[in-house]
Amino acid sequence: MRRVIAIALTGASLAGCSSLSLDSFKPAPPLVKVALESAPPGADATTSLGPACKTPCSIDVPAPDAGFSVTFAGPKFQPVTIPVQVIRNPGDFASPPTTIIEPSPVFAELRPAAPPPKARKPMRPKKPKPPKAAAAPNPAPAQPAAR
Incomplete structure (x- = not known):
């Protein structure tokens, strides 16, 4: 009787594993070494x-299966993104499959970031000039009054 109960419990526990699929038996994709370089050195490279x-x-x-990209960034430099292609050769009976990364090494030349625009001083409004007095015509020289 114990065997029947043990078999029934085992069958019930396996029935709950409906997420079991053949994907779990696929091998993980092979790791590929990617060399990253930049000018100037010391940039942060993120794939x-x-x-x-x-x-x-x-x-x-x-x-x-498809390509990927690498972004290079550094302080005071403009970021640069480089596309990377993955080329797979399936191989045959005489040679093993190979994976090639193009370009190799992945290289980026960083350009300095443009300096921030200079802060301009606010323009002060110009003081209005005082209005010029209307020029009076030159009075004619006074003539002596007739007596």
């Missing part, structure tokens, strides 16, 4: 896949 480091460096990323 669209997640991993990041300070240049010059190399990181391991899972080889995606």
Whole structure:
């Protein structure tokens, strides 16, 4: 009787595992080493896949089916994004499959950020000039009065 109960409990517990799929048996994508360099060195390099480091460096990323990008950024420099292609060669009976990263190494030249615009002093309104007095015509020289 104990066997029947144990088998029934095992069957009930397996029935609850409906999320079991063949995807869990697929191998993880192979890791590919990506070399990252920049001019000037010391930039923060971040991949669209997640991993990041300070240049010059190399990181391991899972080889995606499509390409990815690497963004280089640094203080006082404009960020630069470089697209990276993943080329897969399936191989055959004589050679193993290979994955190639293009470009290799991934290189970015950072340009200095434009200086911030200079703060202009606010313009003061000009003081109005006092109105000029209307010029009176020159009086004619006074003639002696006739007596």
